[in-house]
Amino acid sequence: MSTTLARPPQRKREVIEKAVIRFCGDSGDGMQITGSQFTNTVALYGNDLATLPDFPAEIRAPAGTLPGVSGFQVHFSSSDVFTPGDVVDVLVAMNPAALKMNIADLKTNGILVVNLDDFGEQDLRKAQMTVNPLEDHSLDGYRLFAVELTKLTRAALKDLGLDAKSMDRSKNFFALGMCYWLYNRSMDTSLRFIEDKFKNKPALVQANRLAMQAGYSYCEATEAFQISYEIPPAKLKPGTYRNISGNAALAMGFVAASQKAGIPLFLGSYPITPASDILHELSAYKDFGVITFQAEDEIAAITSAIGAAYGGALGLTTTSGPGMALKTEALGLAVAVELPLVICDIQRGGPSTGLPTKTEQADLLQALFGRNSEAPIPVLAPATPGDCFWIAMEASRIAIKYMVPVIILSDGYLANGAEPWPVPNIEDLPEIPVHFETNPVDFRPYRRNPETLARPWAVPGTAGLEHRIGGLEKQDVTGNVNYEPLNHERMIRLRAEKVAAVVQDIPDVVPAGDPSGDLLIVSWGSTHGPVTAALNAQRGKGHTIGHVHLRYLNPLPKNLGEVLGRYDKVLVPEMNMGQLVMVLRAKYLVDARGYNKIQGKPFKVSELERKIEEMLVDASS
Amino acid sequence: MATATLPPLTKKDFQTDQEIRWCPGCGDYAILSAVQAIFPELGIPKEKFVVISGIGCSSRFPYYVNTFGFHTIHGRAPAVATGLKIARPDLEVWVATGDGDSLSIGGNHTIHMLRRNVGLKVLLFNNRIYGLTKGQFSPTSEIGKKTKSTPFGTADRPFNPLSLAIGAEATFVARSVDVFQTHLKDTLRKVAAHKGSAYLEILQNCNIFNDGAWETLTEKDARSEKVVQLEHGKPLIFGKNRDKGIRLNGLELEVVQLGNGITESDLLVHDEHDPRPTYAFMLAHMEQRPGFPTPIGVLRSWGEVPRYEDVINGQIKDVQARRGKGDLAKLLRAGDTWEVKA
Numbered sequence: 001m002s003t004t005l006a007r008p009p010q011r012k013r014e015v016i017e018k019a020v021i022r023f024c025g026d027s028g029d030g031m032q033i034t035g036s037q038f039t040n041t042v043a044l045y046g047n048d049l050a051t052l053p054d055f056p057a058e059i060r061a062p063a064g065t066l067p068g069v070s071g072f073q074v075h076f077s078s079s080d081v082f083t084p085g086d087v088v089d090v091l092v093a094m095n096p097a098a099l100k101m102n103i104a105d106l107k108t109n110g111i112l113v114v115n116l117d118d119f120g121e122q123d124l125r126k127a128q129m130t131v132n133p134l135e136d137h138s139l140d141g142y143r144l145f146a147v148e149l150t151k152l153t154r155a156a157l158k159d160l161g162l163d164a165k166s167m168d169r170s171k172n173f174f175a176l177g178m179c180y181w182l183y184n185r186s187m188d189t190s191l192r193f194i195e196d197k198f199k200n201k202p203a204l205v206q207a208n209r210l211a212m213q214a215g216y217s218y219c220e221a222t223e224a225f226q227i228s229y230e231i232p233p234a235k236l237k238p239g240t241y242r243n244i245s246g247n248a249a250l251a252m253g254f255v256a257a258s259q260k261a262g263i264p265l266f267l268g269s270y271p272i273t274p275a276s277d278i279l280h281e282l283s284a285y286k287d288f289g290v291i292t293f294q295a296e297d298e299i300a301a302i303t304s305a306i307g308a309a310y311g312g313a314l315g316l317t318t319t320s321g322p323g324m325a326l327k328t329e330a331l332g333l334a335v336a337v338e339l340p341l342v343i344c345d346i347q348r349g350g351p352s353t354g355l356p357t358k359t360e361q362a363d364l365l366q367a368l369f370g371r372n373s374e375a376p377i378p379v380l381a382p383a384t385p386g387d388c389f390w391i392a393m394e395a396s397r398i399a400i401k402y403m404v405p406v407i408i409l410s411d412g413y414l415a416n417g418a419e420p421w422p423v424p425n426i427e428d429l430p431e432i433p434v435h436f437e438t439n440p441v442d443f444r445p446y447r448r449n450p451e452t453l454a455r456p457w458a459v460p461g462t463a464g465l466e467h468r469i470g471g472l473e474k475q476d477v478t479g480n481v482n483y484e485p486l487n488h489e490r491m492i493r494l495r496a497e498k499v500a501a502v503v504q505d506i507p508d509v510v511p512a513g514d515p516s517g518d519l520l521i522v523s524w525g526s527t528h529g530p531v532t533a534a535l536n537a538q539r540g541k542g543h544t545i546g547h548v549h550l551r552y553l554n555p556l557p558k559n560l561g562e563v564l565g566r567y568d569k570v571l572v573p574e575m576n577m578g579q580l581v582m583v584l585r586a587k588y589l590v591d592a593r594g595y596n597k598i599q600g601k602p603f604k605v606s607e608l609e610r611k612i613e614e615m616l617v618d619a620s621s
Numbered sequence: 622m623a624t625a626t627l628p629p630l631t632k633k634d635f636q637t638d639q640e641i642r643w644c645p646g647c648g649d650y651a652i653l654s655a656v657q658a659i660f661p662e663l664g665i666p667k668e669k670f671v672v673i674s675g676i677g678c679s680s681r682f683p684y685y686v687n688t689f690g691f692h693t694i695h696g697r698a699p700a701v702a703t704g705l706k707i708a709r710p711d712l713e714v715w716v717a718t719g720d721g722d723s724l725s726i727g728g729n730h731t732i733h734m735l736r737r738n739v740g741l742k743v744l745l746f747n748n749r750i751y752g753l754t755k756g757q758f759s760p761t762s763e764i765g766k767k768t769k770s771t772p773f774g775t776a777d778r779p780f781n782p783l784s785l786a787i788g789a790e791a792t793f794v795a796r797s798v799d800v801f802q803t804h805l806k807d808t809l810r811k812v813a814a815h816k817g818s819a820y821l822e823i824l825q826n827c828n829i830f831n832d833g834a835w836e837t838l839t840e841k842d843a844r845s846e847k848v849v850q851l852e853h854g855k856p857l858i859f860g861k862n863r864d865k866g867i868r869l870n871g872l873e874l875e876v877v878q879l880g881n882g883i884t885e886s887d888l889l890v891h892d893e894h895d896p897r898p899t900y901a902f903m904l905a906h907m908e909q910r911p912g913f914p915t916p917i918g919v920l921r922s923w924g925e926v927p928r929y930e931d932v933i934n935g936q937i938k939d940v941q942a943r944r945g946k947g948d949l950a951k952l953l954r955a956g957d958t959w960e961v962k963a
Contacts, residue, residue, distance in 0.1 A: 240958050242959075296733035300733070307691075463668045468684050
């Protein structure tokens with residue numbers, strides 16, 4: 001920095017508990033990178049956090065237009081964080097379109113940083129704005145910082161000999177540098193990232209580093225911000241932590257399952273948003289012997305995994321709703337031939353192609369019932385991004401122990417969202433015993449383990465075990481093709497009993513909050529965060545409220561009916577039209593009420609709180 | 622070693638105790654018999670064989686071969702088999718399929734298996750009809766064919782399975798006929814010897830719904846006139862008196878009468894190892910032209926292309942050789958981590 005600059009006056013630094021920042025801009029503005037960089041930095045500092053990446057399905061909609069807006073929100077705190085935050089404290093908007101699409105979420109008096117250079121007449125027109133919001137006082141309720149991000153970035157990079165377009169690509173790092181100053185964070189983590197990411201392009205290392213430092217210095221040198229903030233580390237449980245997204249956690253969970261089971265992992269997959277990252281992650285883990293097969297379609301993806309499972313591998317397929325629909329027939333085959341298989345459905349908005357990049361949890365009934373005839377399958381759902389790791393291991397364990405396909409229902413929010421995750425010790429991971437049948441004496445392919453009802457896993461290549469399996473109905477014990485009426489009923493019931501038997505192997509539910517009383521909230525999947533936050537906010541207000549979060553959706557935990565009966569009212573918030581609530585009402589004859597949001601976005605804590613209050617008011621009247 | 626003292630396998634070892642449920646007189650019996658005859662010759666332990674099928678009459682095949690067998694779902698046998706073969710390259714995996722199973726509902730898997738060159742042996746039972754659903758036209762039925770679902774004749778132009786396979790970059794493409802037992806067994810041995818994807822079309826009669834589908838080729842008198850048997854390194858000669866041949870005229874094949882100055886040396890000499898698909902493609906299309914015989918035998922056998930499963934597993938070995946085997950504890954702690962102290 002130039003020594004001639006006057007030392008900036010001592011400015012105020014305030015210690016606060018938490019903040020929510022949203023970076024938004026054009027799809028080409030690098031908002032996802034900016035957001036994840038900020039996230040990594042605050043994670044390494046020790047804050048608890050939750051993130052919400054929100055991007056369009058189009059790779060690059062026309063620059064500057066409303067459909068092209070991409071955003072990344074991070075909520076970080078010195079106390080427990082359960083959601084990415086309902087309202088935003090700091091909004092960084094790189095263009096008018098981003099401002100227009102996001103300003104509604106900025107809280108009153110919140111900090112608004114915009115790129116002044118992108119508010120020309122043409123830019124406004126692209127965002128379908130007729131007046132400049134920077135001039136019409138519509139932003140008076142916010143602390144507005146209109147910064148010449150483009151010009152300042154170009155000035156910082158002027159000696160690198162880059163063209164204007166290349167220089168402008170670094171302006172997101174200028175904005176990132178500003179935010180680091182605002183929250184008193186070191187730039188070291190991002191500097192390391194830049195050096196690693198662009199190690200083969202030294203010019204870009206220079207450009208991004210200079211831009212970020214320029215953004216930081218800009219805040220330091222100018223008097224734009226009169227205040228900066230300090231958010232101390234959170235009091236997390238002791239241990240080693242890393243930041244993890246749901247899809248990355250699933251991928252690592254399956255590697256761990258494969259290692260604990262001592263059998264290779266085979267992933268058959270066809271690219272689909274928002275599941276593709278699991279394929280990307282696993283395809284890099286060749287050192288763990290992971291086989292990834294990018295199939296010609298969703299059907300080949302699952303059937304190849306069935307083929308690999310038949311050969312003794314841990315078979316896995318990953319997809320989202322439309323792909324799940326295509327896999328339906330093959331799921332029935334896996335049920336009939338009773339081979340272990342794990343299917344991950346990373347749910348997104350539907351029906352049909354729907355909202356590819358937005359979240360929803362409307363595939364529950366499909367997972368439970370969406371097959372021809374009676375084809376029961378255990379269904380599990382992770383509660384948080386980090387829980388995806390444990391669910392992957394648990395699904396693999398159940399699949400192998402019971403010789404059954406298992407469905408995991410994750411969703412777009414868990415898949416792309418991230419949180420600090422306590423890294424487990426290898427010795428604390430569950431064991432996954434595998435037994436391949438080898439004894440040819442009196443071998444019968446459908447003779448069952450009396451406890452689990454699992455049939456033997458008899459893989460090709462084992463002498464004396466030659467046998468045939470297939471989708472035609474089988475005779476009990478021998479596995480030969482059989483069309484007899486009573487045998488068919490017996491086999492249908494056996495397959496159902498086998499899945500029901502999994503209940504012995506899963507924990508009872510223990511409600512959070514009050515163990516009985518006025519209201520029980522039942523949730524599953526990614527609503528865990530907002531429901532937990534709403535419960536915490538609503539307790540101690542004179543009502544007794546409990547919360548049960550289901551990680552096992554089939555079979556349901558064996559004490560669930562009893563727990564439901566302990567409360568006067570039951571509320572089931574879901575990002576669908578009421579699917580779990582339908583199951584609970586049918587199974588337990590309980591007057592559970594649904595609360596449904598189908599907007600491609602997670603629940604806000606405030607929305608849930610209002611609903612809880614509404615139910616409790618009704619209870620008191 | 623105990624295995625050294627085991628008696629050699631026989632055809633009987635590959636027969637199951639299951640009652641065969643094909644119609645009496647079905648061409649599938651002949652194919653089953655030929656397969657059961659050549660399997661013991663291959664020197665492969667019985668438990669290493671896996672027969673995988675889709676849906677249809679032909680796909681009941683695994684139930685009748687006493688090896689590991691998997692009767693999967695309609696059209697998907699190549700995909701199931703691909704997964705198995707990648708996970709278990711040590712296995713000898715055969716696929717039994719039909720014209721509906723492989724070329725209609727399973728067309729996509731068929732072409733992708735072939736282009737990848739997965740080490741699978743595919744037997745396409747082509748009877749030009751849907752048998753198990755009782756007599757609808759198939760993607761190989763001749764245009765205009767009257768069937769249960771096309772009382773006024775089909776509007777569909779048929780697939781030529783071998784053209785399709787060659788177009789999909791298949792490395793081994795062959796054809797035989799259910800009733801030509803010696804030729805069928807011979808061709809099956811060549812299928813077994815090929816390392817990559819081997820696609821064998823077997824012209825097969827459905828005596829219930831499409832009887833005489835291949836009569837023009839299989840009738841005693843027709844056989845030599847209508848069929849040219851391909852043999853590597855030998856000229857393309859056919860005819861009862863072996864007096865007709867096929868030669869190249871510009872970019873076209875031409876049927877010629879031997880004699881009158883035309884000798885064997887003018888004829889095309891069959892080269893199944895030609896790496897370019899052009900010649901095999903011309904052969905595959907020959908029968909669709911008037912006056913041309915139907916070729917049987919190996920149209921194309923190109924052994925230079927690596928097998929898919931070897932490439933996939935080779936990558937894993939390479940990475941493990943370079944980086945060592947994966948360490949789970951390290952993986953979980955990869956990237957940036959931080960300690961929270963008590």
